[in-house]
Amino acid sequence: MDILIAFITGLTTGGLSCLAVQGGLLASSVAHEVETSIAHGPKQQAWQTRALTARPILLFLAAKLVAYTVLGFLLGGLGSLLQLSLFTRALLQFAIGLYMIGTALRMFNVHPIFRYFAFEPPSAVTRYIRRRSKLGASVVTPLFLGALTVLIPCGVTQAMMVVAMGTGNPLAGAAILGAFVMGTSPVFFTVAFLATQLGSRLETRFMQFVAAVVLVLGFVAIDSGLNLMGSPYSFANLSQAWASPAPAQPSALSLVPTAPAARPTIQVPAVAITAIPPARPTVQAPADATRTVPPATRTLAAPATSIVSDPTQAPTVASPTSGNTILTINIIDSGYQPAVLQTEGGQPFQIKLVTDKTSGCSRAFVIPKLNIQKIMPATGTALLDIPSQPSGSELRFACSMGMYTGKIVFK
Amino acid sequence: MIVKQVFRVLNMYCSTCPMRLEAIEDELPGIKRVKASYAKEQMIVEYEETIVTEAQIRTAVEEKGYGLELKTI
Numbered sequence: 001m002d003i004l005i006a007f008i009t010g011l012t013t014g015g016l017s018c019l020a021v022q023g024g025l026l027a028s029s030v031a032h033e034v035e036t037s038i039a040h041g042p043k044q045q046a047w048q049t050r051a052l053t054a055r056p057i058l059l060f061l062a063a064k065l066v067a068y069t070v071l072g073f074l075l076g077g078l079g080s081l082l083q084l085s086l087f088t089r090a091l092l093q094f095a096i097g098l099y100m101i102g103t104a105l106r107m108f109n110v111h112p113i114f115r116y117f118a119f120e121p122p123s124a125v126t127r128y129i130r131r132r133s134k135l136g137a138s139v140v141t142p143l144f145l146g147a148l149t150v151l152i153p154c155g156v157t158q159a160m161m162v163v164a165m166g167t168g169n170p171l172a173g174a175a176i177l178g179a180f181v182m183g184t185s186p187v188f189f190t191v192a193f194l195a196t197q198l199g200s201r202l203e204t205r206f207m208q209f210v211a212a213v214v215l216v217l218g219f220v221a222i223d224s225g226l227n228l229m230g231s232p233y234s235f236a237n238l239s240q241a242w243a244s245p246a247p248a249q250p251s252a253l254s255l256v257p258t259a260p261a262a263r264p265t266i267q268v269p270a271v272a273i274t275a276i277p278p279a280r281p282t283v284q285a286p287a288d289a290t291r292t293v294p295p296a297t298r299t300l301a302a303p304a305t306s307i308v309s310d311p312t313q314a315p316t317v318a319s320p321t322s323g324n325t326i327l328t329i330n331i332i333d334s335g336y337q338p339a340v341l342q343t344e345g346g347q348p349f350q351i352k353l354v355t356d357k358t359s360g361c362s363r364a365f366v367i368p369k370l371n372i373q374k375i376m377p378a379t380g381t382a383l384l385d386i387p388s389q390p391s392g393s394e395l396r397f398a399c400s401m402g403m404y405t406g407k408i409v410f411k
Numbered sequence: 412m413i414v415k416q417v418f419r420v421l422n423m424y425c426s427t428c429p430m431r432l433e434a435i436e437d438e439l440p441g442i443k444r445v446k447a448s449y450a451k452e453q454m455i456v457e458y459e460e461t462i463v464t465e466a467q468i469r470t471a472v473e474e475k476g477y478g479l480e481l482k483t484i
Contacts, residue, residue, distance in 0.1 A: 115450040118426035123446060126430045131437075 003179040005361060006160060010183020014156040016213045018149075018184050019191055026060055026145070026192050056142035057192045061185045063146030068157075069178035071150050072164045076173020079165035086228055086368045089162060093225030093402060096158050100218030107211035156217065159401065166364070166400065224402030230368035236405045237396065240339060325349035326383070327408065329397075331362050331376060335404035336397070345391030345410030351384040364400035373400065413443060414460045419453050421478030428477070429454070435471045439463050453482060
């Protein structure tokens with residue numbers, strides 16, 4: 001993942017979701033200064049109050065930036081020693097999603113039980129901070145609290161931590177988390193600064209907005225986890241299936257008997273299938289819409305008939321030349337083209353990945369079922385050897401964050 | 412005599428509210444220990460009743476923007 005993407009993620013989603021989780025710490029670091037300024041009362045000018053408010057926020061953010069950059073360095077180093085499996089990453093996404101949904105429900109004040117989704121610094125830590133700040137070291141409090149945010153990373157930050165670990169390089173990990181936190185900083189600063197100026201009613205409204213965003217992000221994280229597990233029930237895969245019906249999906253023309261393999265739940269050995277006549281009656285479709293093969297002559301080994309009525313929605317069909325099938329997937333910033341491919345089952349084939357100045361996280365290509373992970377350069381090609389897959393099955397692929405998906409359908 | 416009292420805290424809206432509440436440890440003489448919990452919406456106060464009263468604790472908490480109710484254990 002590019003450093004720029006990490007920065008933009010921080011600037012957009014990261015800033016809000018992290019604010020929801022870590023906002024309390026920031027508020028308490030600012031609170032001391034605000035209380036001080038109130039205590040000084042009318043003796044102070046407005047600009048002095050603003051400066052007093054801005055200082056702890058800046059200190060908090062600076063400490064946070066340093067702490068996370070160090071964390072990124074350590075995670076990158078750890079990643080070089082330990083490679084997270086796709087399954088572990090998917091579980092992590094689920095945990096992140098549940099945590100974010102719980103946090104959002106807490107912020108909406110749905111039920112007191114969701115209060116357990118908030119991290120409370122241990123009393124010993126808070127007592128230490130309090131005593132230090134009372135000693136006049138007011139600089140220490142926001143610095144300490146800023147660094148403490150490492151202990152309460154929000155969902156998006158946790159995802160970035162996984163990415164940092166995934167780089168397998170301490171410097172790259174530090175750069176990813178550093179850029180991400182830098183991206184979140186303007187949002188943190190603006191909101192924290194305005195919150196102290198706007199009053200509590202507007203702040204409550206804003207926090208409800210943040211809660212709504214966090215709720216959506218929670219579902220997105222769970223969806224990513226489903227994608228990383230190769231589940232067909234993720235939102236992305238369901239909408240993909242709905243938008244472009246694959247051969248396995250019933251459609252107006254699917255009454256035409258296709259190979260039994262079109263029913264993915266039935267896994268019968270190929271030899272047996274060749275002898276079984278189709279269970280459903282033949283309905284002859286117009287010749288120009290679809291080309292059928294008489295059932296008796298059809299076997300699994302024969303190329304299946306395309307039943308897609310809309311040519312613009314047709315999945316890419318691989319060259320039927322057996323033994324040396326290569327499916328080409330173009331990796332672009334916004335996903336994979338084509339996202340649905342079709343090939344013969346029962347024979348090994350190759351996937352050719354092509355990038356051309358691609359900078360999105362789509363470059364990190366994974367096939368969960370086969371535990372294949374391939375991080376592509378910004379521009380380049382790579383060939384992946386895929387073992388034979390049973391006809392009628394599907395092989396789902398995604399980016400390593402589960403954001404972009406696609407599938408290969410085996411006839 | 413040291414008294415240990417459990418209070419239900421109202422309007423505790425964030426996870427760092429306990430930090431603010433526990434600060435009365437240093438603000439009121441006679442308070443031995445305060446342990447506040449955001450999740451449980453409560454605070455446990457240990458205090459010397461000959462030095463500080465329950466009413467004084469309530470006032471100190473209310474000044475911070477929270478409400479206080481005595482909780483029966």
